[in-house]
Amino acid sequence: xxTAGNGVVAKRGGLSAVAGVRAAGVACxxxxxxxxxxxxxxxxxxxxxxxxxxxNLVQAAPVLISKRHLRGRRFSALVLNSGNANACTxxxxxxxxxxxxxxxxxxxxxxxxxxxxxxxxVIGRRLEMGAVRAGIGEAVRRLSATGGGKAAQxxxxxxxxxxxxxxxxxxxxxxxxVAGRAKGAGMIAPRMAxxxxxxxxxxxxxARTLQRALGRAVAQSFxxxxxxxxxxxxxxxLCFATGAAGAPAIRSGTPVxxxxxxxxxxxxxxxxxxxxxxxxxxxxxxEVRIQGGRSAREARxxxxxxxxxxxxxxxxxxxxxxxxxxxxxxxxxxAHFDPTRVxxxxxxxxxxxxxxxxxxxxxxxxxxxxxxxxxxxxxxLHAGRASARMWTTxxxxxxxxxxxxxxx
Amino acid sequence: xxTAGNGVVAKRGGLSAVAGVRAAGVACxxxxxxxxxxxxxxxxxxxxxxxxxxxNLVQAAPVLISKRHLRGRRFSALVLNSGNANACTxxxxxxxxxxxxxxxxxxxxxxxxxxxxxxxxVIGRRLEMGAVRAGIGEAVRRLSATGGGKAAQxxxxxxxxxxxxxxxxxxxxxxxxVAGRAKGAGMIAPRMAxxxxxxxxxxxxxARTLQRALGRAVAQSFxxxxxxxxxxxxxxxLCFATGAAGAPAIRSGTPVxxxxxxxxxxxxxxxxxxxxxxxxxxxxxxEVRIQGGRSAREARxxxxxxxxxxxxxxxxxxxxxxxxxxxxxxxxxxAHFDPTRVxxxxxxxxxxxxxxxxxxxxxxxxxxxxxxxxxxxxxxLHAGRASARMWTTxxxxxxxxxxxxxxx
Numbered sequence: 172x173x174t175a176g177n178g179v180v181a182k183r184g185g186l187s188a189v190a191g192v193r194a195a196g197v198a199c200x201x202x203x204x205x206x207x208x209x210x211x212x213x214x215x216x217x218x219x220x221x222x223x224x225x226x227n228l229v230q231a232a233p234v235l236i237s238k239r240h241l242r243g244r245r246f247s248a249l250v251l252n253s254g255n256a257n258a259c260t261x262x263x264x265x266x267x268x269x270x271x272x273x274x275x276x277x278x279x280x281x282x283x284x285x286x287x288x289x290x291x292x293v294i295g296r297r298l299e300m301g302a303v304r305a306g307i308g309e310a311v312r313r314l315s316a317t318g319g320g321k322a323a324q325x326x327x328x329x330x331x332x333x334x335x336x337x338x339x340x341x342x343x344x345x346x347x348x349v350a351g352r353a354k355g356a357g358m359i360a361p362r363m364a365x366x367x368x369x370x371x372x373x374x375x376x377x378a379r380t381l382q383r384a385l386g387r388a389v390a391q392s393f394x395x396x397x398x399x400x401x402x403x404x405x406x407x408x409l410c411f412a413t414g415a416a417g418a419p420a421i422r423s424g425t426p427v428x429x430x431x432x433x434x435x436x437x438x439x440x441x442x443x444x445x446x447x448x449x450x451x452x453x454x455x456x457x458e459v460r461i462q463g464g465r466s467a468r469e470a471r472x473x474x475x476x477x478x479x480x481x482x483x484x485x486x487x488x489x490x491x492x493x494x495x496x497x498x499x500x501x502x503x504x505x506a507h508f509d510p511t512r513v514x515x516x517x518x519x520x521x522x523x524x525x526x527x528x529x530x531x532x533x534x535x536x537x538x539x540x541x542x543x544x545x546x547x548x549x550x551x552l553h554a555g556r557a558s559a560r561m562w563t564t565x566x567x568x569x570x571x572x573x574x575x576x577x578x579x
Numbered sequence: 580x581x582t583a584g585n586g587v588v589a590k591r592g593g594l595s596a597v598a599g600v601r602a603a604g605v606a607c608x609x610x611x612x613x614x615x616x617x618x619x620x621x622x623x624x625x626x627x628x629x630x631x632x633x634x635n636l637v638q639a640a641p642v643l644i645s646k647r648h649l650r651g652r653r654f655s656a657l658v659l660n661s662g663n664a665n666a667c668t669x670x671x672x673x674x675x676x677x678x679x680x681x682x683x684x685x686x687x688x689x690x691x692x693x694x695x696x697x698x699x700x701v702i703g704r705r706l707e708m709g710a711v712r713a714g715i716g717e718a719v720r721r722l723s724a725t726g727g728g729k730a731a732q733x734x735x736x737x738x739x740x741x742x743x744x745x746x747x748x749x750x751x752x753x754x755x756x757v758a759g760r761a762k763g764a765g766m767i768a769p770r771m772a773x774x775x776x777x778x779x780x781x782x783x784x785x786a787r788t789l790q791r792a793l794g795r796a797v798a799q800s801f802x803x804x805x806x807x808x809x810x811x812x813x814x815x816x817l818c819f820a821t822g823a824a825g826a827p828a829i830r831s832g833t834p835v836x837x838x839x840x841x842x843x844x845x846x847x848x849x850x851x852x853x854x855x856x857x858x859x860x861x862x863x864x865x866e867v868r869i870q871g872g873r874s875a876r877e878a879r880x881x882x883x884x885x886x887x888x889x890x891x892x893x894x895x896x897x898x899x900x901x902x903x904x905x906x907x908x909x910x911x912x913x914a915h916f917d918p919t920r921v922x923x924x925x926x927x928x929x930x931x932x933x934x935x936x937x938x939x940x941x942x943x944x945x946x947x948x949x950x951x952x953x954x955x956x957x958x959x960l961h962a963g964r965a966s967a968r969m970w971t972t973x974x975x976x977x978x979x980x981x982x983x984x985x986x987x
Contacts, residue, residue: 229910294903489983495702502637568976575897
């Protein structure tokens with residue numbers, strides 16, 4: 172994880188690195204393979220909270236409940252389950268999500284409105300509430316300051332590994348930590364709060380300021396990744412601030428808020444890239460960088476068209492720079508540019524100059540880059556000064572295998 | 580092919596069924612495997628012509644030349660090659676496309692402005708003009724009224740078979756034919772003239788009237804199919820009318836124009852469905868039908884989101900109705916509706932009522948439909964009266980195999 176100066180440094184561990192946070196992960200039987208499927212994250216003292224949610228019109232019951240609870244701006248706990256999305260489950264689904272919050276609140280002795288709920292898994296099936304209730308009871312008993320790792324495991328679905336990131340920075344003599352965890356490998360698309368992520372900090376900061384900072388960080392990270400262009404009904408990024416580091420409160424308009432923003436940005440971007448890197452069936456992580464766009468909107472459109480094109484993505488899997496597909500994607504993106512002025516690079520290797528091939532040797536050099544696990548596709552449009560970045564994966568036969576068989 | 584009454588009946592054969600048309604297909608060496616790669620279609624007497632072109636900003640040289648020649652509204656010949664798209668080839672590409680038109684015009688003794696050019700294949704490589712010139716010479720020598728089949732073969736790339744359709748209808752005592760052929764299996768996406776198609780009729784009709792009728796037919800057919808959401812730089816649908824059936828000219832505002840429209844609609848839809856059915860790696864052809872949309876635009880957005888979703892497409896390949904992915908796609912489409920009022924069907928089998936599952940038996944019944952080669956996914960949004968239809972394919976491992984290795 173690269174951090175941008177400002178005294179922000181990478182740190183080991185996930186949520187467990189943040190003062191004032193306990194967590195637990197258990198297996199309650201929602202996943203038939205016996206893997207962990209229920210996680211609980213608790214703030215020792217009520218914390219301030221910010222969150223962003225899916226922009227899908229179809230929203231899961233836990234999203235609706237958590238949105239309602241966000242209005243109170245206070246956080247005591249988040250309960251998450253995998254194996255079942257509790258989406259398209261009607262009134263019963265809402266009642267089930269409410270009951271999850273109520274049960275956690277009861278056992279912790281906190282107000283129900285401070286408990287947030289998140290679910291991930293198959294859409295359209297009712298939660299087995301007997302299993303969930305038992306799992307919540309066990310999770311509360313197992314809460315510990317070092318339980319973050321197990322909790323991170325319990326929210327995975329098709330993910331192949333835990334996704335955690337943490338940074339620290341000083342405020343006066345105190346060290347403040349921002350740490351997070353995420354899940355997500357499929358139904359990943361830009362322009363929304365994509366997937367589930369929990370971020371915690373022991374900084375003291377108001378809910379309003381935290382919400383604004385989180386919105387900025389999400390726009391440059393989770394909303395810039397794509398695996399398949401599909402948007403989940405359950406996406407949620409939640410960030411809470413315990414203040415337990417003992418540092419002075421961070422106020423809007425102060426330089427230290429800029430440092431907190433840089434820390435949040437670094438954690439969100441690290442988690443977002445972990446999600447893209449672990450995209451279903453992915454063997455490559457490509458940064459798509461558009462330069463010289465006519466406007467920020469057009470640069471973003473161009474980046475999205477390239478990042479989501481199945482033909483570009485299969486080219487990356489094939490490790491052969493069929494750059495005509497990048498040109499075709501740019502051309503249908505809605506961005507305005509002169510095709511005879513476009514330059515294309517893979518990392519620093521030029522492939523196309525002024526819309527035409529630089530020849531077989533240039534393509535062979537680019538192909539050597541495509542054989543790496545990570546690289547950057549750069550398009551210079553020469554239509555203005557705007558730029559945009561997105562992260563995408565290749566499209567492999569394994570993606571199809573995973574998604575043709577997901578429910579069975 | 581279903582036709583809608585009006586006296587329009589299906590007919591055997593492709594372009595060869597149209598009076599006043601000769602064609603030829605030859606192998607000139609652009610395709611390294613020795614398969615046919617150059618086709619010529621000629622109207623015995625100059626015909627009226629209409630065409631639609633790709634809306635991609637990046638347009639191949641033959642598209643630019645054909646657009647210019649369309650201004651003259653007269654058609655003598657169309658020369659097509661496969662194996663090389665002549666796109667992103669700069670000024671030399673334009674000179675090469677012009678030379679193809681000039682060479683055909685010279686050999687036929689017709690004006691160069693009446694010769695249209697179309698190319699399909701790899702983007703960014705220069706045409707081998709020696710091979711093309713030799714191929715044009717051979718094609719002119721082999722022109723015949725029954726050469727349509729060979730010509731159809733010569734424009735294929737990843738297509739697995741010829742795509743031809745024809746209908747006939749009476750005008751007075753004369754029988755008039757509308758016939759067409761198409762190619763296309765990848766880089767297929769809606770909202771543009773997708774792929775290459777040539778349609779001919781021996782009706783007599785002005786270029787203006789023909790252009791309007793073609794535009795309508797394309798909007799309901801070629802622009803309603805998707806294989807991978809990518810738009811080619813070389814798409815072109817060209818329709819010419821020889822008048823050689825000897826029937827009276829069809830004028831704007833007359834009932835017989837309605838019959839010609841129905842005939843054009845039927846041929847375009849039949850060809851479009853052949854393209855979708857032959858989509859790269861496709862094992863299924865699904866009609867996506869949206870009912871009860873708030874507006875035609877929103878119904879179309881909803882149909883597109885479902886038809887292009889990789890998760891819906893892998894579900895079809897897996898033959899397991901993971902309908903939550905259809906709900907998620909509808910929800911991110913931009914269409915407005917109440918998720919708790921949505922109904923979903925596979926053919927006439929109901930799966931979801933009022934946004935919730937109808938249970939495992941209903942899903943099992945739907946899965947039996949998904950095992951067929953063709954079926955319809957119907958979403959009732961209950962938000963208005965607008966409807967939309969699109970045709971899509973499943974997404975299989977074979978699509979990835981084809982496109983990861985296309986150039987090598």
